[in-house]
Amino acid sequence: MSEAGQLVDHEARARIANDLDSTLVVEAAAGTGKTTALVERILSLLRTGKATLRTLVAVTFTEKAAGEMKLRLRTEIEKARSKASSPAEQQHLNEALRQLEAAHIGTIHAFCADMLRERPVEAKVDPLFEVASEDESERLYDEAFTRWFQASRACSVARPASAIRMVRVPRFARPGATSSSSATSLPRTSAPTSIARPRSTR
Numbered sequence: 001m002s003e004a005g006q007l008v009d010h011e012a013r014a015r016i017a018n019d020l021d022s023t024l025v026v027e028a029a030a031g032t033g034k035t036t037a038l039v040e041r042i043l044s045l046l047r048t049g050k051a052t053l054r055t056l057v058a059v060t061f062t063e064k065a066a067g068e069m070k071l072r073l074r075t076e077i078e079k080a081r082s083k084a085s086s087p088a089e090q091q092h093l094n095e096a097l098r099q100l101e102a103a104h105i106g107t108i109h110a111f112c113a114d115m116l117r118e119r120p121v122e123a124k125v126d127p128l129f130e131v132a133s134e135d136e137s138e139r140l141y142d143e144a145f146t147r148w149f150q151a152s153r154a155c156s157v158a159r160p161a162s163a164i165r166m167v168r169v170p171r172f173a174r175p176g177a178t179s180s181s182s183a184t185s186l187p188r189t190s191a192p193t194s195i196a197r198p199r200s201t202r
């Protein structure tokens, strides 16, 4: 907080809300106000008529975050509507409220699924495909990872250099120790290792 009671990054926050003609990439730590800033930017776009909820897309990684964003946007639109500065602004906000339920504010996988359903022939997918649930996709991911890893290990017996790139040797690993359920050890002839398993993004 600065001496004037403003946050030290208030200029960046104001730019997110008001610089609507620039493309911005914002990176910030947990709980610092990303969703608040994004909702404020969306509100500015709607209020000024630069965008409508039909033409705007906001994606998140989880259902929970998407639900929260929609809820916060509804609250902010309703607040802004009650103090609109012109009939045009009032009309834009009324329209936004009507479109909110159908707006593309959701998870990135739901957005991708919508696009694939629109063009299944071009995408070469079964039009009746379903998006796996978070639990199911985690299980499928583990299965695919295990299959890939076993195949890579089989390969690395013939080409040891690829195994060296693939594994990371922990500094203080004890022989035979595994640190978590996703840790795996190399065959006994090698040094104890754990695998740097890529994490699912959801």
Ligand SMILES: Nc1ncnc2c1ncn2[C@@H]1O[C@H](COP(=O)(O)OP(=O)(O)OP(=O)(O)O)[C@@H](O)[C@H]1O
Residues within 6 Å of the ligand: 007, 013, 029, 030, 031, 032, 033, 034, 035, 036, 037
């Ligand atoms: N400019 C601000 N001044 C004061 N408080 C703020 C400001 N922006 C956001 N907050 C408050 O900070 C809290 C976290 O905000 P928000 O949920 O937007 O953060 P986030 O970065 O999206 O969090 P997460 O990483 O959990 O998604 C909320 O209570 C919000 O009201």
Ligand SMILES: [Mg+2]
Residues within 6 Å of the ligand: 034, 035, 036, 065
């Ligand atoms: Mg957030």
